[in-house]
Amino acid sequence: MRLGVLTGGGDCPGLNAAIRSVVRHGNGERGCTLVGFRDGWRGVLEGHADELTSDDVRGILPRGGTILGTSGTQPHRVDGGVAKVREALEVHRLEGFIVIGGEGTIGEAARLDVPVIGIPKTIDNDIRGTDASIGFQTAAQIATDLIDRLYSTAESHNRVMVCEVMGRHAGWIGYTAGVATGADVIVVPEHPFDVDLACRRIREVHALHRPFSIVVVSEGALPVPGSMPIPDYALDENGYPRLGGVGAVVAEEIGRRTGFETRVTVLGHVQRGGSPLAFDRVLATRLGRTAVDEALARRWGSVIGIHGAKIDPTPIAEVQGTKTLPPELWRIPEVLCE
């Protein structure tokens, strides 16, 4: 069997581990031919493709990023894109694609109506059909390590340290890094942020417990409407928060209201780079292996996910929409559900 493989959307730790697994299992153990496309769907449209063997993926397991490159290109938005994808299937005599990507990249395959198996990756962890997506645990760990570092400087200077982490539509990184570091306030997109409550809690912490505090803010979180101003520069053209926008605004508002010295740190792109944790390497390896086996069985149209200890496929149709934090996670005092 001949199969295409590509990575799409934002990069994250573990993509290379997934590519390696698909190629080693597909080519090395099952004798398939794997054709790797450059830069996501763009490589399919533009014909940038190379056959990949086990030797091509040697040594990439612990490395961040993707040797295939990535892009957000969506063929159905490109003139003649859909036809070109079908053409690529024929030219390379592929039975289908293994697509390592987020909702956009995988959903695209469904729209194109070509045979596809999806492997879910996104540091935001907001893809349905899996307990965890590739890259999430590593990103949450990077954020945790860095917020740990902020504690000592918060403590030495009696400051409120506000730290903005990634999480545009879901607060998985913010929740995980916030709980893992014992943050006093955690702001997630799932629950509107009440700056009054936050300031009250911060004052209480400083008065009763220790004269400094840590606030973790998800990139895409917004306050209770009307409760505090969000300046235009903090939002993009669609009214969504910009990277760094909400963190800075929240820090300023807390500083203004409490009178405590407040500083903001925006973790940004470091959260998506570098060597993946063992968790993501093993997850990527297991998902890649099962993706190949599903393709060999010609059970197309699913996303491979982990559920508890098991690796299982879910039909793409059932994984539409964003997987947000369930209420049993965010209904904790730190998320200000007082």
Next chain:
Amino acid sequence: MRLGVLTGGGDCPGLNAAIRSVVRHGNGERGCTLVGFRDGWRGVLEGHADELTSDDVRGILPRGGTILGTSGTQPHRVDGGVAKVREALEVHRLEGFIVIGGEGTIGEAARLDVPVIGIPKTIDNDIRGTDASIGFQTAAQIATDLIDRLYSTAESHNRVMVCEVMGRHAGWIGYTAGVATGADVIVVPEHPFDVDLACRRIREVHALHRPFSIVVVSEGALPVPGSMPIPDYALDENGYPRLGGVGAVVAEEIGRRTGFETRVTVLGHVQRGGSPLAFDRVLATRLGRTAVDEALARRWGSVIGIHGAKIDPTPIAEVQGTKTLPPELWRIPEVLCE
């Protein structure tokens, strides 16, 4: 409600996070009184106990080890031990214990027939009733980081590097660190080790792919009976492998048979110390919170575990026995199931 809390068995990263969660949720949010016992069940027998408040657990979340100390003491093996445990319940007016421990420590509670909620911890991950026990992901990550380091020295010197990791009855650390680092051979207790196959594979790797290789050996693994000698010094008085025993023997045998320069590294106790990963901190925090809620509901006699994204109790009776790697995990070429 008044509750006892203790940590028992070998220490691991995340114990402090669990203690903190139990105390903050129990005492800080629910108004219980928490009595911490020193050094596991030994503190119950000897009356070493102190009330714990949120202030006592401040700052311990990211720290390894356990502020309560730990031991392997089993009251039912101590003269008058069972009576003393009941006495301790009365003296401290406790309705029950929250026990953070492995199978031995939690099982003890069942044997004692006192009200108990168990929180599973062990770096070996061999407790049933949970997808993951506290400490496992961190231990597997430490092993992964260190085996990553062995690659460069293996490569520079064209060596076979054998690395022994923890895992007495189950190969979770060996499997995880082995897969995560792309080890050529992985030896786990679940599947007898065939040294002939291993040497054949190592020769093949050196001949065809790269002139060095990595072998990950679980502490408790044993070869196919009769296939290679295990000297007495590698075994303890019960015939079980000693820490470092199997690793050294396997390395020597591979070196002798293949003629390749071979070195052994025994990771040992560093796998159980130091700051826990975000994964274990969040797991410990969630398990601790639910343990308190179950105690408050007086639903005694269970172990709290994570299953997929959910935290749920399982009756202690149903978690007897060792949770070994399921065959779908170890049936991979690296574990030499050729």
Next chain:
Amino acid sequence: MRLGVLTGGGDCPGLNAAIRSVVRHGNGERGCTLVGFRDGWRGVLEGHADELTSDDVRGILPRGGTILGTSGTQPHRVDGGVAKVREALEVHRLEGFIVIGGEGTIGEAARLDVPVIGIPKTIDNDIRGTDASIGFQTAAQIATDLIDRLYSTAESHNRVMVCEVMGRHAGWIGYTAGVATGADVIVVPEHPFDVDLACRRIREVHALHRPFSIVVVSEGALPVPGSMPIPDYALDENGYPRLGGVGAVVAEEIGRRTGFETRVTVLGHVQRGGSPLAFDRVLATRLGRTAVDEALARRWGSVIGIHGAKIDPTPIAEVQGTKTLPPELWRIPEVLCE
């Protein structure tokens, strides 16, 4: 002998190691009494002081921050400040102070004309009288680890990644992290930044070598006057660059001129927090020990520094002014001295 000890200025990794060394060597081995003042010179003015014994400093060696707290308070700018410092010497019967701080904090002592021994700390490494100040190697390492992470995301997306690191008056962190990560362009305060050269070099890298690049910008660097606009919001009220200001402006200008997708990351406060490297722990320990010995010998008025393998004092008068990168370091192609 009775001695005061305090930490002043911005916090950094290794302050606790220095405090511990001063207290253990002074109190534990030499029998001095050490009085610790809270929050730098502010604690001297306000009378916040406690005696410190070896037991008070147990376990703080690997921890970031300072158990004494810190501030930028300068007594000579406070009404009656100088008199209060002298009063504190008398009240606590101190022969002098051991001051762990940067130029501002130590220089203050000279201005106050009280007996003082200085221990140099600053992540910026811009204090004279020592090859390295406490905190610098750790900060440079944190920056290096994070820029390493940016490589994979730069590579996956074919981007120019601009990373702003700390360094207000000197480019030690920028130079070290830039060279250590193989950055294509390094911008330091010692050498005006020529955006034309930078863009030319970036285009060359993308054309000839690899389709992505890394630019490291020191917080306090400025472009060749007139070569590119620096908007007001990037500068503070004194016309100095704000944290994050120059990085953002440089990224925008490079993106505009080259047409390459460009992103900025501002590392910020994470560079000054968390556990110090072995280098800084040993340096702090050695400096602390020698500071006590110098105080016991009543050789006041010096800063203790490391020179090669030796620890030696230098008169405070000789360490005035900023220690910038020497030209033999910054005259490398990456700093755009073409």
Next chain:
Amino acid sequence: MRLGVLTGGGDCPGLNAAIRSVVRHGNGERGCTLVGFRDGWRGVLEGHADELTSDDVRGILPRGGTILGTSGTQPHRVDGGVAKVREALEVHRLEGFIVIGGEGTIGEAARLDVPVIGIPKTIDNDIRGTDASIGFQTAAQIATDLIDRLYSTAESHNRVMVCEVMGRHAGWIGYTAGVATGADVIVVPEHPFDVDLACRRIREVHALHRPFSIVVVSEGALPVPGSMPIPDYALDENGYPRLGGVGAVVAEEIGRRTGFETRVTVLGHVQRGGSPLAFDRVLATRLGRTAVDEALARRWGSVIGIHGAKIDPTPIAEVQGTKTLPPELWRIPEVLCE
């Protein structure tokens, strides 16, 4: 100019950074031709050589090990070896070699009487002519990180944890990691180890301060003659301690004498692998650059070292012998100089 480059002796973090610097500066900036030999002097004897350009060394800066491979081959001990080295110079039309190695590898060049510039590397830091050799700070940091981890397990179980680190003829790693972690006892080759004093100190620590302790033992350290038995199996055929030998023996003796539960961990090969610290990357880069400049100036026969902030050459004749810890470093209570 045409130059050979090779790496010899044990591998360490930073070798690749040094190779990269030599090639980029020599080939990329100065227009030399660099010929890389495989596996140290062995590649010179056997004719394994390839020209290296900047593109060949792209991306290797942060990676451990050496892309050239290494060996301990000494041409003057090989039949006709010296002639073959001279032949290689002619065949490849080289003016000389840049040799990245320890005393053995660099000293070999002197013995061969060929033009050579040495770049000092060894995790043991025992080469003269430089304050620090490539790899040392990284190795000491790895040991420090791992001993930090041992603290929590020592504390949880009230144990004496003995940790053996590398250091055959000099105690730089043991001193650095021991001081950096606050070890109670540090054993180095420079000062015979008095087990009586050690046990007295350990008992004192457990009695007065905290009920656990940490002992750091250098691989090559030996006790005061006659003070405790060293079994034959702990020594190699030359009577030198084997890797792991002294650590195990010391742990057993301490356990036997004090009655405290004692465990040993042998860090072994993980200390020499993996990504180098920024310190070693910058050091290697600076040394490589100066080595090329010295070769271009035809100033042969020196070792390039760092002295304070300066990079300078020292004649090879002046760097004979082992650089041990100076007494002002090891005359501290932890090294049992009571």
